[in-house]
Amino acid sequence: MNKPNAEGLARLKGGKIYIAGHRGMVGSALVRRLRDAGCEHLLLKTRAEVDLENQQQVHDFLQTEKPDYVYLAAARVGGIHANNTYPAQFIYSNLMIAANVINASHEAGVQDLLFLGSSCIYPKSAPQPMPEDCLLTGVLEETNEPYSIAKIAGIKLCESYN
Numbered sequence: 264m265n266k267p268n269a270e271g272l273a274r275l276k277g278g279k280i281y282i283a284g285h286r287g288m289v290g291s292a293l294v295r296r297l298r299d300a301g302c303e304h305l306l307l308k309t310r311a312e313v314d315l316e317n318q319q320q321v322h323d324f325l326q327t328e329k330p331d332y333v334y335l336a337a338a339r340v341g342g343i344h345a346n347n348t349y350p351a352q353f354i355y356s357n358l359m360i361a362a363n364v365i366n367a368s369h370e371a372g373v374q375d376l377l378f379l380g381s382s383c384i385y386p387k388s389a390p391q392p393m394p395e396d397c398l399l400t401g402v403l404e405e406t407n408e409p410y411s412i413a414k415i416a417g418i419k420l421c422e423s424y425n
Contacts, residue, residue, distance in 0.1 A: 272300055278374070281306040281330040283315060283364055284337030289379060293334050306330055316356055321363040325371040333368045333376040335361070335417075343406045354409035361417030369424050378421050383411045 280297060284290035285307045297305060306328055313324045315337050325333075339356035346353055361378065368376045385393045386401025398418075403411045 275332065276301050276303070278302075278331030279304040279306060279328065280332045280334065281308075281325070281328065282334045282336060283308075283360075284335070287336055287338075287340075290334070290336035293336060315363055316359040318359075318363045318367075322367045322370065325364075325367040325373070329371055330368075331374045333364065333373050335364050335376060335378045337364070338379075338410075338414075340410070346407045346410060350409040353407075354413050357410055357413030358416055361413060361420060365417060365420045365424065376421065378417050380414050380418060381411070383407045384414045384418070 275297065280302055282290050282293050282297075282305060285294050285305075286309070294305060294307065308324065314320050337360050339353055339360070341349070341353070365376065365378065382393065383404060385397055385403075387404045388401055389397045399415070
């Protein structure tokens with residue numbers, strides 16, 4: 264992870280930061296990096312504390328805590344077998360997580376939100392390395408299409424709010 268510049272770091276240090284998915288691979292790396300950078304106001308909630316698929320819980324949490332920054336690293340993830348076995352759960356869970364956190368962040372006046380995507384959002388036959396502008400230009404990999412579509416919907420929701 265790149266080190267933020269001095270201005271960005273000072274801004275983060277003074278703010279309240281919510282990391283959704285702080286126990287996952289990427290979320291836990293974010294927590295370590297932010298703590299190493301001196302950020303002291305990290306909001307870390309487990310699924311038992313705030314169910315990100317529950318619109319009211321997410322709304323209430325963000326309205327109460329009023330974070331300045333949100334990192335959305337939470338997602339239902341799995342391998343090819345899980346994606347093929349439970350496609351409805353993957354698209355539903357990831358759509359709900361993205362929609363609830365992004366919308367509630369907007370309503371709570373969050374300054375900046377970082378929504379983490381995935382390389383699987385790009386077409387199956389995307390050129391390598393993948394340029395951002397090839398998003399939505401071809402067929403997605405079938406084995407993770409529901410997950411990919413939910414991630415793309417989250418990106419488009421962020422773009423729409425911007």
